[in-house]
Amino acid sequence: MARHKAGIFHFTAIKFPRGFDLYISEDGVNFKSVFLNGLNNPHNYGGRILFVDSNDHLYIGTANPFEGCEVWKTDSIPNKSLQPCNNNHYKEFEKIKEILSENFKVINDNIPVILELMSKNTYLKSS
Structure with missing residues (x-):
């Protein structure tokens, strides 16, 4: 409990921002912030429902x-280039699923080596 109180004290002392953040992206890779303060309410710690009606x-x-x-x-919604997902949204995931299914035996047989390389790669990047 003391550690928790100390953490809260430090966040308060440095005026750590409270409230949830909302970001938008046109490509799923690059994001822009819409707001960073819980809609001006520090007790709003999360967005739960995002819904667009037929009138935008x-x-x-x-x-x-x-x-x-x-x-x-x-x-x-001012940026009309933002579009909801269409039927082809998961096309790339389906391709990946097919490749994994076709190569499952090779992947399964080599999983120890794959895991070792992944952990080394992670270790080297974090250094």
């Missing part, structure tokens, strides 16, 4: 055990 209104529900959830609504 985005709804965000928050997780907040102290004051209850909040539901926020935007007027519209």
